[in-house]
Amino acid sequence: MLDSRHLATFHEVVRVGSYSAAARSLGYTQPAITQQMKALERAVGVPLFTRVGRGLRLTEAGEALSRHAEVILGDLAAAQKQLGALAGLRSGRVRVCAFPSANATLVPEAIARLLVDHPGIRVELLEDEPPESVHRLLRGDCDIALGFGYPGLRTEVPDEVVEVPLMEDLLTVLLPVGHPLARRHAVPLRELAGERWIAGCPRCRANFLHVCAEENFTPDIVFTTDDNLAVQSLVTVGAGIALMPALVLSFLSHAKVTGRAVEPHVRRRVCAQVLREHLRIPATALVLDALKEVAAARDGC
Structure with a gap:
């Protein structure tokens, strides 16, 4: 298994041409660079450099790894950027499945609130009545289901589903x-x-x-x-x-x-339903909070 830190150091050694120059640019000691390159060579199983005078030359394996390293590091940087955006709520997609009157009232009002502070969040709207909306949640068709129930006519939901009361x-x-x-x-x-x-x-x-x-x-x-x-x-x-x-x-x-x-x-009791493990997803939690806010403003109306 290749260590991404060692791969980044290797890429810098190739770029600047020596261990000492890479140590200066990365802020490491030269022995630290040497140890990382030895660890990388052990991981790939073949030498990556040969000495030519006081300089370094890539072996055939080193040239192959160099070609891939730039792509791999670029992909890692793009992944980190995207994940940072998701964690920072600068982007994200949340699929909401709701019954018709909720899709016409609660959901648009929640989206309006999100657009003010989190315009990068995208909400996809689906429509279904309970209990089919819960079935779609369990199938992975949506991230949040909005449902309703009546006194004396409660439908049990699976343990992995959390019900969040919204309004009456x-x-x-x-x-x-x-x-x-x-x-x-x-x-x-x-x-x-x-x-x-x-x-x-x-x-x-x-x-x-x-x-x-x-x-x-x-x-x-x-x-x-x-x-x-x-x-x-x-x-x-x-x-x-x-x-x-x-x-x-x-x-x-x-x-x-x-x-x-x-x-x-x-x-009738209106609630949001979400898979327990999805409560930790920032965008899902954000949309859920917005739905709770707009429902609280309407509760009892």
Whole structure:
């Protein structure tokens, strides 16, 4: 195994032409240079220099090593520069897989914060609902997954995954603006038992059925869709009403619909998930901190 320090000294000896000149340029003693060159020759198994008068001449092996040394040392310098940039957060790539409303709110706000102090960090956005987002994290498709869960509907995650709580997102009932209950600040869920409903993703739909059961009724679900904009459009035409997270309404709000809190309050828990070993990667930790900051500013909204 070649020692990079010995290789660098060898490169300098070749450049300046003697052990003594290399010692002066590198700040070593001449015996130290001699010992390093002997160690390098032992490592390669053949002599690298021959004496010609008071000077040095490269052997055939020395000439071959000299040609490679410049390339190897150049690659090492480039690697050190890149690794220094990654450690110093001057560059880095972080892949974030989030559910749609988080990709439209939390992630862009976090990126905006990063651009101020760390413009070299690059964030790639992927989209998926939990639990598939966790599966993508485990497969190595992403570095951070954003997911959500509901009280009583918790999904276990593997031991190698760390969950970082971000915020609680209040669920609201989406009503047409002319609906009799739209004038209230909050609406008891049981008073909506006779309504037609539009349900969302499988996890949200499971929670919806659960909270309705807690209020002793089974909702009449007439439409299901994962498209939040489609849900609002269906509400505006009177097709039904919907239970929707407040995070969605912060960026999608049709002029003919209104959101009202339901009683009892129902919240979904939004979290970031990351592999335990990746918490030590500077760029991943930085993006995670930015997500925590923007979520804390929205928590409970």
